[in-house]
Amino acid sequence: MKIGVDLISGESPIEELIEGCVDALRVDQEIEIVVIGKGDVYRPLLQDKKYSHFQKEISRISILQASEVITMDDDPIAAIRQKKDFSMVKGLQAHKNGEIQAFFSPGNTGALVLASALQLGRVRGIKKPALVALLPKLDGGSNVFLDVGASAECEVGDLVKFAVMGETYAKCTFGINKPKIGLLNIGEEEHKGNELYKATYKRLSEMNINFVGNIEGKHLFSEKADVIVCDGNIGNICLKTIEGTASTINKILKQSIKSSLSAMLSLPLYKGALKGLKEALDPEKHGGVPLLGVNGNVFKGHGSSGREAIKVGILAAAKAVRTDILGKINREMQELHLV
């Protein structure tokens, strides 16, 4: 199995990104990696003597040339059309042609969503793709939260399909037999929320899935659901609200700690706890999350993904291929008569 990794879009030092690839290759003996980016830079680096201990892993890395990335000033649509050597387009084309079985990129989210839909097309019956975030459950495990920013404008049918895709992802990735599906809303009662969410509630409750009703924002980290569905507008705002709240708490606690001598003494311990906390609660820091609904295995990593995040992202992509999430979404769509 070959996984394409868009290294040129990453913000971390290239050595770190390559080490992440090597780590993944050591853990998973069955994969090969196609790194996408500047061949003239990567080729000598891969042969550097500092990697001499990892020649076995390095031999399972090949290079797909791409020299262009999307910048802050780029319009994603124009960039995808005009940049002939754009890493995402090159990687996704290779995926479409069967040269790689999954594509992982730590690049611009909007561009990845758009390029994936354009290059790979969408799963039959699905109009809008959805980006997943994994929210840590308090007693371990993760909640599958989608859409967190691929599709800001949604209709009832889109949200229903997000539920189906999230359910399939939870089954394949976490081995949950009958994942509990919740709808993010302003209250638990059926009549809560706006027209879109009320109509979605009704549709979900009529389907042959384990729909557990509305989930409030305060229960995003709870056991109430395994999959939490919303539109990309709300999902993205929620995700960033989590990030902002966690970072604010971090700052407030640091100030409190600094104002007390005895607390200062145990500062290293709290720093450790705070760091773990930040990582646990910042979903964008997780290795890789899938873009569901496109006709391929596309994974998105955070722009600042380092060694560990790259490794985890590649392994998540490999797992998606192995568990055939794409095929299972297709079958689930048919079984639920959504195609």
Place this chain on the structure above:
Amino acid sequence: MKIGVDLISGESPIEELIEGCVDALRVDQEIEIVVIGKGDVYRPLLQDKKYSHFQKEISRISILQASEVITMDDDPIAAIRQKKDFSMVKGLQAHKNGEIQAFFSPGNTGALVLASALQLGRVRGIKKPALVALLPKLDGGSNVFLDVGASAECEVGDLVKFAVMGETYAKCTFGINKPKIGLLNIGEEEHKGNELYKATYKRLSEMNINFVGNIEGKHLFSEKADVIVCDGNIGNICLKTIEGTASTINKILKQSIKSSLSAMLSLPLYKGALKGLKEALDPEKHGGVPLLGVNGNVFKGHGSSGREAIKVGILAAAKAVRTDILGKINREMQELHLV
């Protein structure tokens, strides 16, 4: 100035609620309080000898009889129509008749929004009311965040008027001269978000207000804006997401602390910090927040409001009357040609 306080809707012990009223009366010598609820219970209590030190304050409390509240099983619309002795309706009628100049209730939000709109009507030109939450800024002060749950279904015109109301509230309450107005959205760029938010961005940027553009969820606690506008669906979900994140962090930190002996030693300090933190970040714990857009001074407290929250809520309501927020919203609506 008379402030009506719906004591019967509070969940805290009645003694605590009355003490909150007494505290407010001690701080603000110019107000009188009309407590709304069970006269037969409150009357003997107010004459209890434990309050003998506060006879001056107690003499400024009168009672408006109401015996009914809204329960979890009640449909708000039916309750408002059918319960003849419902505290909110009684209080709001007194407000409409000029017997009280403001009404504060720690009761059911949905019922308060509905009853206020029905009894008082809306400000001219405003279709939907908005509930405010105050989010703490890291360096002190508060961000005015609205709507957090009064109006789940909004149009461009509604969001524009939320901006005007929030601006007026920030001016009157925090003395900010030209409050910075932000629109909660999934990215900072003008083209971000769904159609409703893109159109609202355009309208706000054409108005004679200090519009600073889109604000992301991660900047809800920042200095970027003084007023942050969104629809009640997103606002409520965000607010509860903040609550859920803060409570999850609290639990994770407690676990980390318990697992370390040296951290345990400074536990009381952290507990203090965590408690302050929780209060700072849980906007519903704040004393009282206004329901803007209805034709009166209506303040909402958290159901679990205790002594301090009741006091702060009453003082906030008194300040709203004194600074004539209602009149200023009316004038601002005219000046911006929104009526």
